[in-house]
Each structure stands twice: as C-alpha cells, then as structure tokens.
Amino acid sequence: MNRIIGVAAALALAGWGPAAAAQDDAGGVQGSSYVEPSGSTAQPGENPSILTQVHQINLAEIQEGKLAEQNAMSKKVKAYGKTLVRDHEKADKEVQKEAKKLGVSLEGEQAADQGEISQLQGLTGADFDKQFVTDEVAGHQKAISMVKDALPQTTNSGEKRVLDHIVPVLKKHLKMAEKLQHEMGQSASAD
Secondary structure, X not given: OHHHHHHHHHHHHOXXXXXXXXXXXXXXXXXOEEEOOOOOEEOOOOOOHHHHHHHHHHHHHHHHHHHXXXXXXXXXXXXXXXXXXXXXXXXXXXXXXXXXXXXXOOOOOOOOOHHHHHHHHOOOHHHHHHHXXXXXXXXXXXXXXXXXXXXXHOOOHHHHHHHHHHHHHXXXXXXXXXXXXXXXXXXOOOO
16 A cells, blocks of 8 residues: 555656646656656656656566465466566556657666555464555555546656556455455455
C-alpha cells in the first residue's frame, strides 16, 4: 500500500496528479507544459515518469508475487502470487517497449516500496497470507485510482495505451485479492 502512495506522490511532483494543475511558474506546471524534477521541459503525455512509476509497480508486484509463491501457506494465495508474476511481467514488457520508443531508460529502477517487500520477506504461513492479501487489496485500489487519475492527463498515445491496458489487469487482481480476503475472513479494512 505504501508503495502506491509513494508513487502517487511522485506523480503529483512530476506533474501528473490533480495537484499538478495548481502549480505556478515556479513549480513548473503552466498550461500544458511543466518542468520535470530534473529541470527539463516536457509536454504532458511525454513525461517518462508515468512509465517509470508503472514499471516500479510492476517490479514490486513481481517480487511480492514470487514471495507469495514461496512463503504463503494457502495454495490459493500461492496461485494468486503466480498470477501476479505472470501478469505484471507481461505488463512490464509493454511498459519497457513504450519506454524504449520514447528513449526512456528504465535500467536500474527498483520496486516501488522496498520496505513493504522487506516486511513480507519476514513473514511465512498464515501471517504472510493475511498481510500479503491485505496489502494487495489496498495497493491495487490505490494503483487503479492513480492510473485513472493519470489517464486524462496523458496525451501520448503509447503511454495512454499502456495505462489503458494495465487498468483491467489491476481490476482483475483487486477482485482476486478481495475474494481471497473474504475467504480468509478478513474485512476490507483489516491490517
């Protein structure tokens, strides 16, 4: 969950969130152009940070899915982890392809929230299952919201296609996680 909040904050700083429109000349956003944190000027839809952020989410979901395959007690949670790995690897190939077209390097990028991954690494069995499923529900809700917020501001057709393709994947994962949560007897607000 924290990884998505961090990603949303990064998007806002990079000119992608709703708060970005309120920035003045000093903040970089003015009309349809803005200054990225690096200081370069880019047009919305050409900002590589949305691809970077989606890439970081994919990396985190792949790592967490692999952890689920290893540390989960429930066969259903293990299967969900395998689905995350497969789907996010596929989604990330699309992100990488678009980034390459735009000349955006994704090399050296890390998963969005190493702290959350480290926390999960320390858990096994039922404790892992509970925390993992709770994190997946909250994280996918935030990711869906973030992507939907970014879509209207995205004018680059390739970036828009990437975002359009990731939304149904995220929604599918959310439904799967909510079902697992229900089956485990957890409420949607459980820690």
